[in-house]
Amino acid sequence: MSDVQNDRTLQSWEERQEFAELMQPLIGKLYRTKGVETIVYGRSLVAGSTIDIIKAHRLVRQHEDSKLRLRESFPFLEAMANMNISSARVDLGKLAYGYLYKNEKQGDESIEQYLMRKLGAAIGNAHEQEPQDVVLYGFGRIGRLLARLMIERNGRNNKLRLRAIVVRGGREGDLEKRASLLRRDSVHGPFNGSITVDHENNALKANGTLIQVIYANSPDEVDYTKYGIDNAIIVDNTGIWKDEDGLGLHLKSKGAKKVLLTAPAKGAIKNIVHGVNHGDITAEDLIVSAASCTTNAITPVLKALNDRYGIRNGHVETVHAYTNDQNLIDNYHKADRRGRSAPLNMVLTETGAAKAVAKALPELAGKLTGNAIRVPTPNVSMAIMNLNLNEETDKSALNDYLREAALFSDLQDQIDYTASTEIVSSDLVGSRYAGIVDSQATIVDGDRAVVYVWYDNEFGYSCQVLRCVQDMAGLNVPSLP
Structure with a gap:
């Protein structure tokens, strides 16, 4: 040169x-x-x-x-x-x-x-709604990522205000440990900003956001109004309570208005996959579920394919990063196989994600089966969808359609698309999409299609959860053009 x-x-x-x-x-x-x-x-x-x-x-x-x-x-x-x-x-x-x-x-x-x-x-449409108080009940993987997402949105026009986290404990050094876990993340890297501990107020300060730390053993024993928090949306990240009776305990606390569960719910509670059925959220809904990370990853792509080609039936196999529910070393676990060391084994397990799709997309009820393999990676998973369509197509046409859906459809915030021949799981850490279509892996043979969808089962899912929070708060922000 x-x-x-x-x-x-x-x-x-x-x-x-x-x-x-x-x-x-x-x-x-x-x-x-x-x-x-x-x-x-x-x-x-x-x-x-x-x-x-x-x-x-x-x-x-x-x-x-x-x-x-x-x-x-x-x-x-x-x-x-x-x-x-x-x-x-x-x-x-x-x-x-x-x-x-x-x-x-x-x-x-x-x-x-x-x-x-x-x-x-x-244009000329300033949103005059009062800021919405948000409380994170539980501060594990999803809770801390939700905190990061809300803190990065800090500003005078931000309508979602992270006001508090609720955790068990209160032992000596607890605030420092909570701050450290928010500051440093082995998967998602360092926090983008400054975090300090406020011992006087039992709080954390992060990029200008004062986050009250509240200690409680049950959802119904907190008086949020004591901390200036009122009409709050409580995001339950614990996964302990999944039905209306359990999650309803939150609503007994003064200052709590609504509850969002970051896991699949039981009973009649609405399971929401944002982009697909978020329109089902009404002002009267007090308890809502954001479904699971896998359900959020596959449902938007399934909806897009079903809208265009129709789906007769299919099977979804998830290759999922190991989670905190598994053991680091071989030990007793109530579930089959999950007691074996997560970093050392591929672990065959079950998933309800395929059946759960029907809660957000009823037209696919009874059409999908599913299974899961937990693998020794800490984050980013893949769903392999083997589908029988109602009409024949080819790889190029199907990929072109999914690419357009990712860029220009109502599902553009949920579906991403890659044409890379070199992409691997770690490249997608931090993806804000529910799922990413790997177009190079697509297989089409007449009316049979195999579609591969990557997803950051932590960060991408957290972005979907936050979209549900916005809808529950009545914050309808348009995507333009």
């Missing part, structure tokens, strides 16, 4: 860095002061580094015919920052690409006029 080529390559990189640096304060200001989350083809740019912003733009080329340069999208972001918009997730990439390459502008429409038309639902 010549010196001239080297210089051009470096200049191109420096230009991208410069525009990414110019974008950062605009993205932050839009989020903090207007409640607008800026994304590029589904990838959030909020709190992103310059490299994150550059990489998000590079991904556009995987989905479209041309690349999207940062210098091309910057004028759209700059115009957005000067507009009276609020409370929305705005895809900067789709807006810029549509205007520049897809002829979505009308006549000689300027960028400002184009944005006014495309973002009409969020």
Whole structure:
């Protein structure tokens, strides 16, 4: 490579860095002061580094015919920052690409006029709802990730306020240990910010958020109003109570208004997979379940396929990371096989996820079977869906359809899509999608299809849980365009 080529390559990189640096304060200001989350083809740019912003733009080329340069999208972001918009997730990439390459502008429409038309639902529509108090009952893997997600959204326009965590214990050094577990994570890396312990108030301070630490042994023995918490949504991460009687104990505590369970519920409690049946949540629902991580991963893809091709029947096999329910070394466990060492064995076990799909997608009732294999990885799982469709297709057509669903359908927040031939499980740690379609692994033979879906069973699921919290709070944030 010549010196001239080297210089051009470096200049191109420096230009991208410069525009990414110019974008950062605009993205932050839009989020903090207007409640607008800026994304590029589904990838959030909020709190992103310059490299994150550059990489998000590079991904556009995987989905479209041309690349999207940062210098091309910057004028759209700059115009957005000067507009009276609020409370929305705005895809900067789709807006810029549509205007520049897809002829979505009308006549000689300027960028400002184009944005006014495309973002009409969020213009002059400031959300005046009072902030919603949220309490995390239990502070394990999901609880701590939910805390991270809510803390990263901190700002004057944030309507979900993490007010407290409820845990058992209260032994000496407990606050320091809770802070340390939130600060450091062996799978998801360090907390992005500052965490300090407030002994005087028995609380944690994280990026400007004061989180009260409350000790309790039962859901019905807490008086949240003593801490200035009222009408709170209690997110139960313990998995101890799964029916209406057990979860109803939360509602006996002063200051508690609604309960969301981060596990499949029993009885008549609604099991919600956001993106599929979140419309079933009503203002009158006091107890709701966010189903399981696997149900959230497979149901959106199954819905997309069933809507287009119809599903006669099928089998779902999950290859699942081991969980805290298993033993580190061989020891007694009440469940079959789970007593054997999780880091050393593949463990065949059962899953109710395939049957649970019907609770969110009734048209698939009785059509799916399922099983699970726990494997020695700490996070990120895969669902292999072997389906018999109602009509014949081919790999290319089915993949194209799922790609469009991931980018432009009502399921775009749930389904991601990859065409990489090199992707492995650790590459997907931190994915905010319920599931990621691995298009290179897709197999189609007439009316039979095998679809592989990756999912971060911790972080991706936590994002789905938070979407349910927003709906329970009545916070309907539009995704535009």
